[in-house]
Amino acid sequence: MPRFGLSIIGLVVLALVVTACGDTPPPSSNAPGSSAATDAPEPTTAESADPTDAPPSGEGRLATVQDRGQLICGVNGSLPGFSFLDESGNTVGFDADFCRAVAAAVLGDSEAVEFRALSADQRGPALQTGEVDVLIRNTTWTVSRDTSWGIFAPTTFYDGQAIMANASLGASTLEDLAGATICVQSGTTTELNLTDQFRALNIDFTPQVFADIDPTYQAYEEGRCDAVTSDRSQLVARRTAFEAPDDHVILDAVMSKEPLGPVAPLGDDQWFNVIKWVVFATIEAEEQGLTADNVADSVSSDNPVVARLLGSDGDLGLGLEADWVVTMISQVGNYAEIYDRNLGPGTPFDLDRGLNSLWSEGGLLYAPPYR
Amino acid sequence: MTSETLRPPNVSVGPIAWLRANLFSGPINSLVTILIGAALGWILLQIGTWALTEARWSVVSNNLRLFLVGQYPGDQVWRIWLSMAILSVLAGVSAGVYGQAARTMAATLSAIQLMIGVLILVSPIGIVGVLAYIANAAAVWVVFALAVRITVPRRVLLYAWMASLPITFLLLSGFEGTPLPSVSTNVWGGLLLTVLLAVVGIILAFPLGVVLALGRRSELPVVRILSTGYIELIRGVPLVTILFMADIILPLFLPGEWRLDRVARAMGGITLFSAAYVAENVRGGLQAIPTGQIEAANALGLGGVQTNLFIVLPQALRAVIPANVGLFISLLKDTTLVTIIGLLDLLGIGRAVLAQSDSFGANLEIYAFIAGVFFVLSYAMSQASYRLERALGVGTR
Numbered sequence: 001m002p003r004f005g006l007s008i009i010g011l012v013v014l015a016l017v018v019t020a021c022g023d024t025p026p027p028s029s030n031a032p033g034s035s036a037a038t039d040a041p042e043p044t045t046a047e048s049a050d051p052t053d054a055p056p057s058g059e060g061r062l063a064t065v066q067d068r069g070q071l072i073c074g075v076n077g078s079l080p081g082f083s084f085l086d087e088s089g090n091t092v093g094f095d096a097d098f099c100r101a102v103a104a105a106v107l108g109d110s111e112a113v114e115f116r117a118l119s120a121d122q123r124g125p126a127l128q129t130g131e132v133d134v135l136i137r138n139t140t141w142t143v144s145r146d147t148s149w150g151i152f153a154p155t156t157f158y159d160g161q162a163i164m165a166n167a168s169l170g171a172s173t174l175e176d177l178a179g180a181t182i183c184v185q186s187g188t189t190t191e192l193n194l195t196d197q198f199r200a201l202n203i204d205f206t207p208q209v210f211a212d213i214d215p216t217y218q219a220y221e222e223g224r225c226d227a228v229t230s231d232r233s234q235l236v237a238r239r240t241a242f243e244a245p246d247d248h249v250i251l252d253a254v255m256s257k258e259p260l261g262p263v264a265p266l267g268d269d270q271w272f273n274v275i276k277w278v279v280f281a282t283i284e285a286e287e288q289g290l291t292a293d294n295v296a297d298s299v300s301s302d303n304p305v306v307a308r309l310l311g312s313d314g315d316l317g318l319g320l321e322a323d324w325v326v327t328m329i330s331q332v333g334n335y336a337e338i339y340d341r342n343l344g345p346g347t348p349f350d351l352d353r354g355l356n357s358l359w360s361e362g363g364l365l366y367a368p369p370y371r
Numbered sequence: 372m373t374s375e376t377l378r379p380p381n382v383s384v385g386p387i388a389w390l391r392a393n394l395f396s397g398p399i400n401s402l403v404t405i406l407i408g409a410a411l412g413w414i415l416l417q418i419g420t421w422a423l424t425e426a427r428w429s430v431v432s433n434n435l436r437l438f439l440v441g442q443y444p445g446d447q448v449w450r451i452w453l454s455m456a457i458l459s460v461l462a463g464v465s466a467g468v469y470g471q472a473a474r475t476m477a478a479t480l481s482a483i484q485l486m487i488g489v490l491i492l493v494s495p496i497g498i499v500g501v502l503a504y505i506a507n508a509a510a511v512w513v514v515f516a517l518a519v520r521i522t523v524p525r526r527v528l529l530y531a532w533m534a535s536l537p538i539t540f541l542l543l544s545g546f547e548g549t550p551l552p553s554v555s556t557n558v559w560g561g562l563l564l565t566v567l568l569a570v571v572g573i574i575l576a577f578p579l580g581v582v583l584a585l586g587r588r589s590e591l592p593v594v595r596i597l598s599t600g601y602i603e604l605i606r607g608v609p610l611v612t613i614l615f616m617a618d619i620i621l622p623l624f625l626p627g628e629w630r631l632d633r634v635a636r637a638m639g640g641i642t643l644f645s646a647a648y649v650a651e652n653v654r655g656g657l658q659a660i661p662t663g664q665i666e667a668a669n670a671l672g673l674g675g676v677q678t679n680l681f682i683v684l685p686q687a688l689r690a691v692i693p694a695n696v697g698l699f700i701s702l703l704k705d706t707t708l709v710t711i712i713g714l715l716d717l718l719g720i721g722r723a724v725l726a727q728s729d730s731f732g733a734n735l736e737i738y739a740f741i742a743g744v745f746f747v748l749s750y751a752m753s754q755a756s757y758r759l760e761r762a763l764g765v766g767t768r
Contacts, residue, residue: 077715077723077726078719078722078723078725078726079726080726080727080728080731081728084723084724084726084727085434085437085442085715085723085726085727086727087433087434087436087437087727088436088445089436089437089441089442089443089445089558090442091442114555114557115557116557116633116713117713117714117715117719117723118713119710119711119712119713121615121711122618122619122712122713125619125620125622125623126619128623129622129623129625131622131630214732214734217732218732237728237731238731240728240731241728241731241732347728348728349728
């Protein structure tokens with residue numbers, strides 16, 4: 001019997017190994033990636049010996065992504081307006097479009113993206129282990145995340161916690177909500193912020209706590225709470241689904257700062273620069289009036305700023321194709337186009353640009369000069 | 372002396388008599404019956420009204436493709452149909468070769484595919500999908516009719532079953548540069564992923580569990596301690612923890628660019644978890660075998676391997692079928708936990724669909740649909756195992 005047990009253990013271990021290898025062939029993304037890592041030293045030395053080849057390629061994540069031919073982008077996957085599945089199974093949304101923008105800039109093809117749906121707990125480790133090339137998953141830029149998870153590229157969406165109340169209360173400030181019952185999702189920073197803010201203002205309120213998003217809004221709509229609190233973008237999105245959206249007002253009070261943006265893995269400056277300047281390029285393109293439709297015709301523009309941005313005056317030095325901005329804008333569009341397509345008028349959200357306007361229009365979007 | 376006329380015994384049959392005997396046998400019983408009946412009727416009326424008039428089932432039917440196969444590319448879906456066809460043919464042949472129990476399983480498979488076909492009919496997927504599933508459902512019976520006429524060697528059938536799982540995986544994942552373009556497991560989702568996770572979990576956990584059970588009863592201290600330690604360790608932690616370990620912690624230990632497929636990691640986690648529970652079930656079966664049987668086998672000159680293989684295991688495994696099927700049903704439902712590591716199984720797809728602006732507030736419809744699918748699958752499994760028990764005579768001999 002002991003010998004039998006052992007031999008069976010051996011057999012099954014062998015079978016497991018064999019099936020594990022046979023059943024699930026490594027995704028196509030793995031093989032080129034790993035070969036790039038092992039081959040890395042060789043091309044680097046070869047290229048550094050060749051002075052004509054300016055951008056140092058062959059190592060780092062930029063080269064890995066280009067060798068792989070696909071960008072692995074970590075997204076939420078179930079957040080309305082930002083990243084979710086449409087009926088034909090495509091990942092769409094504001095965050096998803098920024099993934100496409102990076103892919104268009106790096107690979108010349110906005111569809112060369114593998115979207116990875118990540119849970120809130122997974123996103124940090126996924127960056128740390130390098131499982132995703134970039135994380136664009138409505139992640140708030142905080143100092144602890146910036147130092148431990150990855151490095152934050154410029155904010156793509158300025159969100160903030162807000163509060164929505166029944167219009168019949170006639171409330172316009174937080175103080176007006178004294179004594180009110182407020183629906184909130186438990187275990188979130190939202191709940192913490194709510195308590196902190198109201199305690200600081202010395203306002204009495206009754207929190208009504210729910211474990212999930214949907215029951216929170218359902219309870220609010222049924223009138224079990226006087227108000228509900230969450231990120232402003234979410235409140236606006238949810239209000240559109242109410243039976244009587246006009247009966248609810250979102251107060252102007254900003255209860256927290258939530259700058260959401262892409263995050264690149266730590267320790268790869270070249271790759272971080274690519275992500276950073278992709279975001280800036282969408283903003284700069286809006287400022288210069290470049291859209292998906294007119295960008296191809298603007299390549300020969302007399303405007304020196306536009307010419308530099310579109311690479312007509314030479315390479316921008318990021319290790320990408322000289323005309324990457326043209327490719328990116330023509331495939332994905334500028335910031336305004338991305339915003340309007342996913343959150344702006346014409347979508348169920350119809351979200352006001354607010355802080356997410358250009359600096360010249362009173363918002364916070366400000367791209368450093370391209371020169 | 373007049374003989375007293377005996378009245379016939381008061382035996383009445385029919386529905387009214389049944390009602391009187393069981394539901395209205397006294398004033399208190401009648402009252403309870405009426406109250407509970409009214410309450411049940413009211414609940415059913417509420418649910419029925421909601422399901423028929425208020426519910427927005429279009430949320431489910433418009434996204435049915437996502438629920439069935441996730442983001443699997445639309446022009447490659449025929450590969451799923453083909454693997455279902457392979458399964459249907461094998462089930463049909465088995466029904467012809469093995470008899471009653473296999474026939475029930477084949478019938479279940481056929482019925483489930485027919486249901487999927489009907490579901491597709493009310494969705495925008497297209498008539499080809501309906502035909503594919505109906506053809507598969509019919510194929511089960513056509514092949515069955517053929518298989519009872521010609522003799523199929525059991526050994527060949529066994530090998531075909533063993534080969535079917537790897538072939539299915541190769542078919543679904545494909546290879547770059549061949550007529551079967553590579554489809555990353557990243558886009559596998561919905562019912563497809565749920566069923567694959569459960570099937571792989573069951574098929575791999577079972578032999579591993581048997582080995583662990585034998586190991587735990589081994590006379591070799593190292594084997595015994597290792598097996599016992601493994602079983603107790605795994606049973607001491609929740610599945611969620613193991614999935615997190617597999618998904619988040621494991622990659623931290625892997626060198627640099629070396630990555631393990633996400634679905635494979637989840638499958639590994641589920642398999643390792645279930646194996647510990649299978650092992651304890653099987654150990655229960657092993658302990659039920661009287662020592663006399665083993666001694667008799669030894670007296671006949673059977674060695675350790677032969678005793679286990681021909682005397683102990685067949686009886687032990689047969690005895691633990693109900694317990695193992697219970698375990699496998701809960702394994703099927705436990706696969707929904709992979710949503711927390713970001714895989715889009717049936718439940719995960721439901722959550723993703725809820726984020727579409729058309730689906731806001733339709734959580735009741737979506738979760739009711741998912742619950743219905745799980746009920747059908749679990750009920751089919753329990754019925755099939757019931758037939759298998761009867762065919763093997765569990766509890767009667």
